[in-house]
Amino acid sequence: EEQLLESGGGLVQPGGSLRLSCAASGFTFTSYAMSWVRQAPGKGLEWVSVINDSGGSTYYADSVKGRFTISRDNSKNTLYLQMKSLRAEDTAIYYCTKGTLWKFDYWGQGILVTVSS
Amino acid sequence: NFMLTQPHSVSESPGKTVTISCTRSSGSIATNSVQWYHQRPGSAPTTVIYEDNQRPSGVPDRFSGSIDSSSNSASLTISGLKTDDEADYYCQSYDNSNHVVFGGGTKLTVL
Numbered sequence: 001e002e003q004l005l006e007s008g009g010g011l012v013q014p015g016g017s018l019r020l021s022c023a024a025s026g027f028t029f030t031s032y033a034m035s036w037v038r039q040a041p042g043k044g045l046e047w048v049s050v051i052n053d054s055g056g057s058t059y060y061a062d063s064v065k066g067r068f069t070i071s072r073d074n075s076k077n078t079l080y081l082q083m084k085s086l087r088a089e090d091t092a093i094y095y096c097t098k099g100t101l102w103k104f105d106y107w108g109q110g111i112l113v114t115v116s117s
Numbered sequence: 118n119f120m121l122t123q124p125h126s127v128s129e130s131p132g133k134t135v136t137i138s139c140t141r142s143s144g145s146i147a148t149n150s151v152q153w154y155h156q157r158p159g160s161a162p163t164t165v166i167y168e169d170n171q172r173p174s175g176v177p178d179r180f181s182g183s184i185d186s187s188s189n190s191a192s193l194t195i196s197g198l199k200t201d202d203e204a205d206y207y208c209q210s211y212d213n214s215n216h217v218v219f220g221g222g223t224k225l226t227v228l
Contacts, residue, residue: 035217037162045154045162045207047217059215095161102211103152105173107161 002026004096004108011114016086022079022096022108029077030054033101036070036081038092039110048094049081050101059101064090086115119143121208121220128226133198137223139208140190151191152209153182156222162207166193195225203227 008020022034036048049060049070058070069082079096091114097104120142129135139151153166164173166182169191184191191210195202208220 037219044222045209045219047209047219050217061217102217103150103167104154104162104209105164105167107163109161 002106006096006108006111009111009113017084020081024077030074032098034079035097037095040092091115118216123220123223126224134196137193139220146184146189147186149211153193154207155204157204198227200227
């Protein structure tokens with residue numbers, strides 16, 4: 001059974017940093033692109049970033065470009081999102097997803113990131 | 118970037134059929150595939166339609182997707198509505214400049 005388990009969320013002050021992790025199991029991790037999609041409280045879905053299966057290509061939403069870095073460790077079946085210079089508007093549930101570069105076929109349960117002083 | 122516009126909410130009775138639209142603001146709806154996701158309150162999204170009209174295994178055939186180039190829109194149709202279908206539904210597509218876009222979401226009420 002496919003599983004994506006996010007961790008690393010929590011409360012951080014504006015301007016701070018946080019690293020999210022997503023542990024994958026139940027499928028061949030190296031065969032899929034992986035993405036992060038977020039959802040602010042009471043709002044819709046917003047794509048954040050994607051990394052291809054090898055880790056050689058990454059893409060970002062304009063709202064996070066230059067502040068967030070997506071990466072993956074295929075030896076550990078784990079996806080990461082390093083977030084820096086966090087702002088209040090980054091407050092959201094962050095979902096780890098598997099799929100292709102531009103489609104999301106399975107979603108984790110999500111992890112809450114709160115940016116507040 | 119383009120936008121995907123969905124109705125804020127729709128409602129219909131159990132057993133009936135409902136269609137949720139998703140209109141692309143620029144660029145052809147036929148150029149890049151459309152996906153549909155379903156999300157119940159407090160839960161993660163799940164895929165109900167991918168590549169315009171394909172159903173993942175486990176999704177009942179009451180769910181169908183289509184695109185209409187004349188209106189530059191995609192549609193999700195749910196027939197034989199059940200109260201369990203109540204959820205938020207999001208369309209999603211992308212462009213050739215590496216941008217992924219979600220629609221604003223449609224709240225489906227089955228009453």
